[in-house]
Amino acid sequence: MPEVAVDLRDVWVFYNGLPALEEVNLEIQTGKYVGVLGPNGAGKSTLLKVILGLLVPARGQVRVYGEIPQKLRHRGEVVGYLPQRPLNNPHFPVSVLDVVLMGRYGRVGLVRRPSLRDREIALMNLERVGIPHLAGRTIGEVSGGEQQRVFIARALCVEPRLLVLDEPTVSLDACAQDEVFEMVNRLKDELQLTVLMVSHDIGGVARHVDDIVCINRRIHVHQAPPIGRLGLESAFGCSVEYLFHGEIPHRVVKVHDD
């Protein structure tokens, strides 16, 4: 197994001619739990999309476990993904178990039907996130926190090596947020995952992750001494609230210069 899970070199992304990511270099070792912080419009989701292969950068090289993401996706077994708004249509008529089973589809392959074994794996992952009793409920009926667990279970069904979570705690109350962080922490150890999590929640991220990547539109990620107020403030461009203490290991960030 290669050491490096995610490797971005000199990646540039433009939206309508304006740079969304500029000269991004990022290396994530396998087994790390990495938090991505940054203000709205800083390119956090763009960064994830590049790593997932949903966006092809205008320039630069993207490798996930040594492969181009657009190729890697066809294996359907490396990346587990939790989108920012996974439930577009709250009235979509599928059960919780159906949704979790979707995580198996990449491995099942085109046209073929999920087997009994796939179903067992889906149920096992529902147990893993603590909601096996909800398997038969319609997805729109369960609470926001429970939905997040459902979608994490779906991502785990891929049996991934890399788990990518886009704002998993957004729109959850403080309690549910903490539960998600704790759960991801536990799952990471249990399943030996590499985790990449985008979040607004500086405190939550800082308490749990190994590394922090701070980004803001014009960024340049590099190794740096322990994060301090200055580092975060320069990424966010405003004062930030601190909900944690102690020193957080991290990598950051060149100040964006406009």
Add this chain to the structure above:
Amino acid sequence: MTELLSMGFLQRALLAGIMVSLLCGVLSVFVILRRMAFIGVGVSHSAFGGVALGFLLAVDPLWTGIGFAVLVALAIEWVQTHSRVEEDTAIGIFFAASMALGLVFLHLSRTYNVDVFGFLFGNILAIGQKQLVEILVVATVVLAVTLAFYKELVFLSFDEEMAWVSGVPVRALRYLFLVMLALVIITSIYLVGIILVAALLVIPGATAQNLTGHIRGMIITSAGVAVGGAVGGISLSCLLDFPTGATIVLLLSLVYLATIMVPRLHSHK
């Protein structure tokens, strides 16, 4: 085949009606879940341009209609993914332009005849053996493809990004679905005509959504509602001497209105 030949017009109409409505009922669920109701309207109206082109070139309007509808469906998708135009804007433009083209083609061909009226409003009672075979072929192919890619179509409708990341050929399936939609629309034209075909792709699925909470049940209900509407509509139209397509659509609309009450009853219990 000999049985098909010996059939009376009413039996042919019923058989065609059952096949077309079954097909529309199944696709309708995906149209509703993917919020594509307006695409149905756009593509069916675009077919008018193709049908008129058939009259102008003196070839079977079915083929020019299929070609035109598929082309417009793909163009809508392409414009939407390759430019900043929103989907409903793209549909609005293509649909109006195709109808305008249709009128110009008709003007040039100088055939303001009954056939055109039949294409606009359907004329299932005049359906021939050839059309019956065409419908059978389209129904078999589209149902087989839908069944084969059922799991992917549901995944795609539910969460396109995740489907893509899982290796599902999202773009190919989107185009495939549009082509199937165009085929079904063209074959449905005999039943209810260009103007009303979108109703057959929207109302059964919407009705089923009111009645069931699970997608498999929704597909079965939707197909049932569509077939019931077609058979009931054809029978009623014979009894009342009403236009067939319109009767089917009105019957389906009434059923839909009745089912709006169902979730309310549930939530008040």
